[in-house]
Amino acid sequence: KIYVLSEINLTDMSTIIMLVLAWKLEAPNMGFFTKEDWLKGMTSLQCDCTERLQGKMDYLRTQLNDATLFRNIYRYAFDFARDKDQRSLDMDTAESMLALLLGRTWPLFPVFHQFLEQSKYKVMNKDQWYNVLEFSRTVHPDLSNYDEDGAWPVMLDEFVEWYKARLAL
Incomplete structure (x- = not known):
């Protein structure tokens, strides 16, 4: 027997709690x-x-405040949200999940979302997904500590280049 959640709204804060619950349940499929x-x-x-x-909803919400647990939830979200016959997330799903997980906390998320919307990328692979979180946690919103020689995926290098060009206008 399978229990199905009703259609969820990825902009609703309660949705992230459902993701945390799914993580706690170790559910393999969205x-x-x-x-x-x-x-x-x-x-x-x-x-x-x-x-x-x-x-338990407040308890589940607090799981998001612990950096290590949040990283685990964020990583879980990649496999949870992707089609099981694919190795990557389609970009629409990636953008929705990023909005859910980082949209309220990462100051650069709105411009990163704009970048993804206009980019050539149709999918996001696991390495890119993992690195977006690391980038959001370590690179300052003004990009002042961005290391061009760092080991970021090309997508993030292109984002920085695109964003700096927009700032220069």
Whole structure:
């Protein structure tokens, strides 16, 4: 038996909590939980009814405040959101997931999103996905500490070049 979540709105804050819940449940696919996943996860969360699960929402939200746990959730999101027969995320899904995970916290997200919208990229691979988080955490919004000789994926190098050109206008 598979439990299906209703259609989710990726701009709604509660959606990120559903992603954290899916991570806690170790659900392999977006929007679906097997009975085994559900029971195992609910046991680990010590939830035996809807009311107790509702009571855990604040706890799930706090998981996002721990940098290590957030990195784990962020990495989980890549495999969770991609089509299982693909090695990459299609760009629409990548943009939606990035908006969900980084949109409220990364000051450069709006311009990065604009860059992706106009770029040639149709997919985002796992290396690019992982590095976007690292970039968002380490590079200052004014790009003052960006190392052009660093080992960033080409996509991020191109973003910096594109953004600097826009700033120079």
